[in-house]
Amino acid sequence: MLMVYNRIKLLRTERNYSRQDLADAVGVNFQTIGYLERGDYNASLELALKLARFFDLPLEEVFSLNIFVPLSQQLRQQKNQKKEG
Secondary structure, X not given: OOOOEEOHHHHHHHOOOOHHHXXXXXXXXXXXXXXXXXXXXXXXXXXXXXXXXXXXXXXXXXXXXXXXXXXXXXXXXXXXXXXXO
């Protein structure tokens, strides 16, 4: 099975939503959110689109076929690029 990485837990917790809150918003069981966060389950296209819409982000900011670069590393890279530019 192809691994699909996601930032659901990060996005959910930074916005102070419980798994139940998120599940209710996208129409799934709260356990499904846990399975997604742990990588035990890949979201259907419909669910992936609902989650991206809920977080008001492009799909590729929530899901990826590649491991996400940690946000702290992205911020450091952006800061270094600004210094160089």
